[in-house]
Amino acid sequence: MTTLALYSNKGGVGKTAAAVNLSYLAAQGGMRTLLVDLDPQSAATFYFRVKPKLKRAARDFEGGKSLEAGIKATDYENLDLLPADFQLRNLDMAFAERKRSHKQLDLALRRFRKEFDLIVLDCPPTINILAENIFATADHLVVPIIPTTLSVRTYEQLLAHLGEKWLAGGRVLGYFSMVDARRALPRQVMADLREQHSGILDTSIPYLSAVEQMGLYREPVPAHAPDSPAARAYRALWEEIRGDVSGLG
Ligand SMILES: Nc1ncnc2c1ncn2[C@@H]1O[C@H](COP(=O)(O)OP(=O)(O)O)[C@@H](O)[C@H]1O
Numbered sequence: 700m701t702t703l704a705l706y707s708n709k710g711g712v713g714k715t716a717a718a719v720n721l722s723y724l725a726a727q728g729g730m731r732t733l734l735v736d737l738d739p740q741s742a743a744t745f746y747f748r749v750k751p752k753l754k755r756a757a758r759d760f761e762g763g764k765s766l767e768a769g770i771k772a773t774d775y776e777n778l779d780l781l782p783a784d785f786q787l788r789n790l791d792m793a794f795a796e797r798k799r800s801h802k803q804l805d806l807a808l809r810r811f812r813k814e815f816d817l818i819v820l821d822c823p824p825t826i827n828i829l830a831e832n833i834f835a836t837a838d839h840l841v842v843p844i845i846p847t848t849l850s851v852r853t854y855e856q857l858l859a860h861l862g863e864k865w866l867a868g869g870r871v872l873g874y875f876s877m878v879d880a881r882r883a884l885p886r887q888v889m890a891d892l893r894e895q896h897s898g899i900l901d902t903s904i905p906y907l908s909a910v911e912q913m914g915l916y917r918e919p920v921p922a923h924a925p926d927s928p929a930a931r932a933y934r935a936l937w938e939e940i941r942g943d944v945s946g947l948g
């Protein structure tokens with residue numbers, strides 16, 4: 700069982716798009732996959748046309764027992780979803796109030812380890828106690844980086860915060876997201892960052908309207924348009940992640 704977190708402290712960088720598409724591709728490849736929507740904005744939940752069955756309060760994560768009832772099947776084989784709703788905005792405070800406040804997410808999700816081959820966390824942009832819980836739960840962080848100066852700065856702050864045990868372990872997988880390769884500045888920013896950090900994946904996700912339109916057709920890109928450049932890009936990203944992460948077959 701492997702847990703991947705689509706994580707960045709920045710919003711709007713492509714975390715949810717990647718979480719949805721990579722989960723779908725993993726499931727399509729035969730892995731029993733659970734996508735956990737941790738964002739109170741519940742975009743991943745929206746993309747899968749799922750309505751949460753229960754109003755899921757942050758306290759459901761206490762021990763995690765009542766989370767089981769909240770899991771929903773998607774339209775796709777092997778792919779289940781733990782939906783989010785707006786109540787999750789309190790998750791951080793709920794964790795803070797408990798003992799071992801950094802281990803609460805790990806404890807809550809532990810019960811799903813036998814049932815699934817892969818757990819994908821779609822994270823909100825946060826660097827507080829919920830983020831520490833995400834770091835304690837995930838085997839690898841998959842971090843979208845828009846090739847701009849500020850986005851790169853955020854990535855470097857993250858690496859500094861995580862420190863050696865993550866870097867030496869190769870557990871942070873950065874990749875360039877929403878890339879407009881026609882422009883010179885992004886190309887330069889990408890080349891510079893690759894030179895400085897070894898953990899950046901070769902695959903980039905270009906800026907493509909098929910990804911932007913996911914909100915209209917509400918399906919993973921490879922399900923909606925399997926031969927599109929966007930589907931090909933996410934397939935390449937998934938293959939590269941699979942190659943880098945042991946346990947993903
Ligand atoms: N590769 C891409 N090309 C074009 N638009 C994208 C791409 N990736 C994401 N988007 C769009 O950008 C917005 C933010 O993406 P999202 O995945 O929700 O980011 P996050 O989860 O990091 O906040 C969404 O409207 C999404 O459709």
Ligand SMILES: [Mg+2]
Pocket residue numbers: 714715716738742821822823
């Ligand atoms: Mg998101």
